[in-house]
Amino acid sequence: MSARRISVLSAAVAAIALPLLSAPAATAAPVSHAALVAAAPKGCYVTASSAMLRSKASTSSTAVGITYRGNRCSEKGYDYHGGYGWTKVTMTTGNATGKTGWIRDDLLHTMAEDIPTCIPEDESCHS
Structure with a gap:
C-alpha cells in the first residue's frame, strides 16, 4: 500500500473516530482501526481538468473513456x-458514467485520503 493511500486512510479514520472519541468514556465502545477503515466511504472524484480512463493500470494501455474534473466514481x-x-x-x-477502468491516483481524490494514518505509538489503532 502506498504512503499516500495510508495517509488518506488515516484521515478518514480521524473523521469517523472524532465523534466516537468525544462521547463520554463510560458509554464509548472501543472501535478498532480496521473497523474504522472498513466503515469509511468508498467514493472518489476526478481532480484533474481531464483524466483518461484506461483498460489497465498503465499509461500505455488502451483508453476506454475520458473523465473530467468533478466527475464522481466508486x-x-x-x-x-x-x-x-x-x-x-x-x-x-x-460522460463516462457506467464505464470501469483505471485512473492514475494523482488525478483523483478518494475518500480514503480523508482517513488519518495509524501510528505505532497510538495503542488505540492496534486493538
Whole structure:
C-alpha cells in the first residue's frame, strides 16, 4: 500500500473516530482501526481538468473513456505500475458514467485520503 493511500486512510479514520472519541468514556465502545477503515466511504472524484480512463493500470494501455474534473466514481481496486499509483474505478457521473477502468491516483481524490494514518505509538489503532 502506498504512503499516500495510508495517509488518506488515516484521515478518514480521524473523521469517523472524532465523534466516537468525544462521547463520554463510560458509554464509548472501543472501535478498532480496521473497523474504522472498513466503515469509511468508498467514493472518489476526478481532480484533474481531464483524466483518461484506461483498460489497465498503465499509461500505455488502451483508453476506454475520458473523465473530467468533478466527475464522481466508486473505487474497485488499487495497483502500482510504471511509477504511479492507480485506482480501478467505475464512473458514476459524467460522460463516462457506467464505464470501469483505471485512473492514475494523482488525478483523483478518494475518500480514503480523508482517513488519518495509524501510528505505532497510538495503542488505540492496534486493538
